[in-house]
Amino acid sequence: MAQTHDHPQRYALVNELHARPFPSLTVPCHAVYVAIKEPMDAANRDRSKDRAHLRALLDHYGAPQPDAGATHYAGAIGKHDLKWESHTEFVTYSAFAEGVGSRPFDPHLADVFPKDWLTDAPGKRIAAVLIRVEYLPENLAAISSRIEDWFVPESVACSWVLDGAAVLVGDFRIDAAGQMRFAVFVQPGTGARRVGRIVQRLCEIETYRAMSMLGLERARELNERLNALDPQLSALVTAMSDEGRSAEGTLHELLAISAELESLAVRNSFRFGATGAYEAIVNQRIAVLRESRFEGRQTFAEFMMRRYDPAMRTVKSAESRLQQMAERAERAGELLRTRVDVERSAQNQLLLASMDRRADLQLRLQHTVEGLSVVAISYYAVSLATYLLLPVAEALHWSKAALTSGLVPVVMLCVWLMVRRIRKSMH
Numbered sequence: 001m002a003q004t005h006d007h008p009q010r011y012a013l014v015n016e017l018h019a020r021p022f023p024s025l026t027v028p029c030h031a032v033y034v035a036i037k038e039p040m041d042a043a044n045r046d047r048s049k050d051r052a053h054l055r056a057l058l059d060h061y062g063a064p065q066p067d068a069g070a071t072h073y074a075g076a077i078g079k080h081d082l083k084w085e086s087h088t089e090f091v092t093y094s095a096f097a098e099g100v101g102s103r104p105f106d107p108h109l110a111d112v113f114p115k116d117w118l119t120d121a122p123g124k125r126i127a128a129v130l131i132r133v134e135y136l137p138e139n140l141a142a143i144s145s146r147i148e149d150w151f152v153p154e155s156v157a158c159s160w161v162l163d164g165a166a167v168l169v170g171d172f173r174i175d176a177a178g179q180m181r182f183a184v185f186v187q188p189g190t191g192a193r194r195v196g197r198i199v200q201r202l203c204e205i206e207t208y209r210a211m212s213m214l215g216l217e218r219a220r221e222l223n224e225r226l227n228a229l230d231p232q233l234s235a236l237v238t239a240m241s242d243e244g245r246s247a248e249g250t251l252h253e254l255l256a257i258s259a260e261l262e263s264l265a266v267r268n269s270f271r272f273g274a275t276g277a278y279e280a281i282v283n284q285r286i287a288v289l290r291e292s293r294f295e296g297r298q299t300f301a302e303f304m305m306r307r308y309d310p311a312m313r314t315v316k317s318a319e320s321r322l323q324q325m326a327e328r329a330e331r332a333g334e335l336l337r338t339r340v341d342v343e344r345s346a347q348n349q350l351l352l353a354s355m356d357r358r359a360d361l362q363l364r365l366q367h368t369v370e371g372l373s374v375v376a377i378s379y380y381a382v383s384l385a386t387y388l389l390l391p392v393a394e395a396l397h398w399s400k401a402a403l404t405s406g407l408v409p410v411v412m413l414c415v416w417l418m419v420r421r422i423r424k425s426m427h
Helices: 010-017 047-061 107-112 115-119 141-150 192-239 247-287 300-395 400-426
Strands: 029-037 072-077 080-086 090-098 124-135 157-161 166-174 180-186
Touching: 029 107, 029 192, 047 072, 047 080, 047 090, 047 115, 090 192, 107 124, 124 192, 141 166, 141 180, 157 300, 166 192, 166 300, 180 192, 192 247, 192 300, 247 300, 300 400
Parallel strands: 124 180
Antiparallel strands: 029 090, 029 124, 072 080, 080 090, 157 166, 166 180
16 A cells, blocks of 8 residues: 655644634633733744743643643643633733632632733733623623623623624723623523633634734824825925926935835834734624624624724724825836936937037147148258258259248148148048
């Protein structure tokens, strides 16, 4: 039988699908959840610090240690079941325990994660959630009473989920103990894993909502800078039609703005991309809850549409504005470069015309010098010829003046023909 060769990552990739199962929760119960984000970007994140922080918590409870290089962990810490997950930008800790306290959302429930341990975290807390899970009371009016007592009425989101399997309640506000509260009222007979999925999705909604909101502050900072650059860019584009202004100077100013816009795009691309991804997860997690209205109250989807979506639109608007300004600067730069090329071509034509004029002047001067040189050469040639032919002239009884006057036209003609022949051979 032929041997089958599997890809070395085949089993690891399949196991990744089953690495983070939903918890199985028995009603009544409660969940304590915290998400910690390191201040640096994901590319510079040191995951070994996160694992060391997890080991410190496990040592506190005397629990077994995770495998080296682990990205997820599940085990017991005291009376709680711990679930730890390492994500791209953050790590999450979920602690589940049976029973609920007599005091709703008792801050001491969060002590499962010791305060000194949280202080030593390698990052900052981005989300902290307390979830109370109990059975749905027979009298639904009791739920309304508890909502009024436990949550801020103006912010409450409340809905039936999963085809009436439970009622979810939350106000997305942080209480005095630094926790965000959610209540889950479960129909009797609902399976433990279904309850676990509801609780897990609540934690994910809050975490990814918080992570996506990081882009809002970045968008506000970006808009402030774009508000300063936009008038400068508009002024430069307007100045392009001013013939009295140097195109090269305008181009240098425009290139400086373009460089800053490109730098802003590089600095914000990861955060804006992550914000879009987190927003999609939030909307997907809410969609799978299959909400229906409870006693006329706003659903989680409606709450997000009113309170969350405007923030995400602000981020998208800032990202789009940055891209549009960069494209405007690029188009203006191309037009300016074209104008600079045209001006340089005109300057080159003027320079060539000036060079032609100078060459013509040099040629005229050369001709003048050649004429003068004929006279000078002829003068010396006549003198030499006179000395050479003077004995012959005396023998013929010619005077020196007669000999010189006869030689001048002959010598000058010969010199002129010689110079002309030399110039012709050179050209």
